[in-house]
Amino acid sequence: MKKIANVLTAAFLVVTPFAAQATPDQDLREFREHYFKKFPDTPKNDFINGVYSIDPASREQWEAFEEFPSYEIFVDKGEDLFNKKFANGKGFADCFPNYKKGIRQNYPYFDTKSGKVVTLEGAINKCLTDNGEKAYKWKTGNITYVSAYLAYLSRGNKLNIKVPNDANAMAAYNRGKKHFYAKRGQLNISCADCHYHYAGSKIRADILSPALGHPTGFPVYRNKWAGASAKGDGMGTMHRRYGGCNKQVRAKPFKAQSDEYKALEYFHTYMSNGMEVNGPSQRK
Amino acid sequence: MNHNRRTLLKGSLAAGAVGAAVSAGLLTPKAVMAAWSKDAFEAKEVDAALSGAMGSADASASDKIKLKAPDIAENGAVVPITVTSMIDGTTNMSILVAKNNTPLTSTYELGPNTKAYISTRVKMGKTSDVIAVVKAGGKLYSTKKEVKVTIGGCGG
Amino acid sequence: MAKSIKLRAKAKDGVATVKTLISHPMETGLRKDKKSGKPIPAEFIQEVVCESGGKTVLSAQWGSAISKNPFLSFKFSGAKSGDSIKVSWVDNKGNSDSIDSKIK
Numbered sequence: 001m002k003k004i005a006n007v008l009t010a011a012f013l014v015v016t017p018f019a020a021q022a023t024p025d026q027d028l029r030e031f032r033e034h035y036f037k038k039f040p041d042t043p044k045n046d047f048i049n050g051v052y053s054i055d056p057a058s059r060e061q062w063e064a065f066e067e068f069p070s071y072e073i074f075v076d077k078g079e080d081l082f083n084k085k086f087a088n089g090k091g092f093a094d095c096f097p098n099y100k101k102g103i104r105q106n107y108p109y110f111d112t113k114s115g116k117v118v119t120l121e122g123a124i125n126k127c128l129t130d131n132g133e134k135a136y137k138w139k140t141g142n143i144t145y146v147s148a149y150l151a152y153l154s155r156g157n158k159l160n161i162k163v164p165n166d167a168n169a170m171a172a173y174n175r176g177k178k179h180f181y182a183k184r185g186q187l188n189i190s191c192a193d194c195h196y197h198y199a200g201s202k203i204r205a206d207i208l209s210p211a212l213g214h215p216t217g218f219p220v221y222r223n224k225w226a227g228a229s230a231k232g233d234g235m236g237t238m239h240r241r242y243g244g245c246n247k248q249v250r251a252k253p254f255k256a257q258s259d260e261y262k263a264l265e266y267f268h269t270y271m272s273n274g275m276e277v278n279g280p281s282q283r284k
Numbered sequence: 285m286n287h288n289r290r291t292l293l294k295g296s297l298a299a300g301a302v303g304a305a306v307s308a309g310l311l312t313p314k315a316v317m318a319a320w321s322k323d324a325f326e327a328k329e330v331d332a333a334l335s336g337a338m339g340s341a342d343a344s345a346s347d348k349i350k351l352k353a354p355d356i357a358e359n360g361a362v363v364p365i366t367v368t369s370m371i372d373g374t375t376n377m378s379i380l381v382a383k384n385n386t387p388l389t390s391t392y393e394l395g396p397n398t399k400a401y402i403s404t405r406v407k408m409g410k411t412s413d414v415i416a417v418v419k420a421g422g423k424l425y426s427t428k429k430e431v432k433v434t435i436g437g438c439g440g
Numbered sequence: 441m442a443k444s445i446k447l448r449a450k451a452k453d454g455v456a457t458v459k460t461l462i463s464h465p466m467e468t469g470l471r472k473d474k475k476s477g478k479p480i481p482a483e484f485i486q487e488v489v490c491e492s493g494g495k496t497v498l499s500a501q502w503g504s505a506i507s508k509n510p511f512l513s514f515k516f517s518g519a520k521s522g523d524s525i526k527v528s529w530v531d532n533k534g535n536s537d538s539i540d541s542k543i544k
Contacts, residue, residue, distance in 0.1 A: 057356065058358050060354065061354045061357070061358050062406075064364035064366075065345065065364065065405075067513065068448070068459045068460075068461045068511050072446060072461065074510060179417065204435065205356075205434035205435060208444075223359035224359065226508060226509070227361035227508070275387060305474045318487045323503055325504075326487070337501075339482075348502075354520060357525075361508070362508075364505075364511075366513075378462045384505055385470075386503065386505070388503055389503055389505040390501060390502045391500070391501045392498060392500045392514075393496060395499075395516060397517045397519075398498055398514060399455070399514070399516060399517065401514060402514055402515075403509065403512070404454055404511055404512050404513070405506070406506060406507060407468075407506070407507055421461060
């Protein structure tokens with residue numbers, strides 16, 4: 001596995017010019033500067049509020065929702081699930097001993113032993129399967145409730161994603177970075193096109209949100225998902241949204257918690273390091 | 285004709301859902317002020333809906349009613365609406381969405397100490413006037429605001 | 441009981457501000473299930489009543505155009521911390537729920 005990763009890293013260094021010299025730290029600095037310059041009136045930490053940090057009209061509606069947001073129903077559900085003991089007598093608290101102080105800000109992290117990116121959802125399901133319980137589905141339902149509860153307890157903590165000096169970690173980081181900047185789908189649009197270059201501009205009746213601050217608010221309660229079906233409760237994970245975005249540019253989506261989306265989440269979240277966790281959040 | 289009849293529960297329970305709730309102790313009899321105004325909620329025209337909900341469709345425009353609603357709704361399924369009436373003696377308030385299939389979204393009967401202020405979230409099928417009507421001193425007053433409902437690009 | 445109602449009631453200078461969020465589908469009955477094509481039956485709250493200190497503060501009649509997981513906020517005077525407050529709802533199917541609490 002390590003050998004392949006090294007080869008991939010080498011390939012990236014050849015193929016993608018921008019990746020050649022930049023370190024994650026440099027990337028982070030440039031990334032932030034881009035948005036701080038593009039939206040000088042937005043207070044730096046306010047980007048955690050997505051499009052509401054740059055559009056006063058929709059912000060007003062969002063503030064009305066924040067008076068009593070729907071996601072609170074699901075934080076409660078998450079709390080109930082979190083506190084329910086497994087058949088073997090253990091519980092989620094055994095897997096997340098520091099949960100009360102907040103742990104969301106540490107995810108995703110790179111596990112150098114396994115050579116894999118570990119997301120919060122991944123850790124939640126690992127806790128279940130390690131204790132003989134059935135894993136939750138990846139994009140909706142119980143996983144979003146537990147994730148919402150953990151995020152809620154982490155509010156205010158600054159994202160603290162680490163990219164260790166490890167070839168596999170760098171490979172994952174660069175893979176995520178590549179996904180973010182690569183054009184894809186029939187519409188030939190990259191994440192960066194909408195959320196980096198054209199953040200703040202309109203796409204039909206929508207305003208494109210800046211990628212800076214995206215990850216802080218997950219899992220997310222989307223009005224769109226709540227209204228879509230009778231069963232849909234509106235809650236979804238980051239990978240659910242990635243899939244939706246890929247589909248919207250008419251690209252084949254990857255599976256939730258696939259290596260590709262985990263790599264993207266790794267890069268994407270690192271780019272918001274230092275921003276405060278504010279999940280779960282309500283969005284369009 | 286006033287369809288808003290008070291259901292007087294003097295020992296004999298009204299049949300149906302409301303009665304079941306009352307007998308289960310969940311709704312105390314004096315709290316059940318009126319049976320659900322089916323005619324008003326199923327009316328397809330604003331006038332009929334208003335007559336059903338407030339006894340008349342004759343409302344005069346008033347600038348003493350504050351209607352807070354977005355210019356462009358982020359999502360037509362959840363549009364935050366807040367109505368505040370500065371008219372003395374406001375006893376009832378209703379919110380209608382003119383172009384919904386059935387315009388009446390809700391109607392409120394205020395207790396004697398209750399402020400003329402209601403905030404809620406409504407569904408809108410398409411761009412439409414949102415109409416707030418209040419009853420004060422037996423007369424009706426209204427105000428309205430157009431709320432646009434759009435099809436999004438990526439988010440919606 | 442009261443698993444569906446989240447209630448926040450605070451008194452300040454004699455005026456109580458009440459905010460409530462109810463977990464309920466508020467299904468109009470006009471939608472069709474995407475997979476089966478069958479209509480999804482109407483299921484929506486028709487009445488919401490709020491009482492405080494034994495008196496009715498608000499009596500609301502709702503139609504299916506009130507949004508899913510409905511929110512409602514209102515205010516009343518003559519209130520102080522510690523007063524009792526009760527919110528109950530009944531829907532078109534005869535389901536109901538209520539919550540007894542105290543104003544903060």
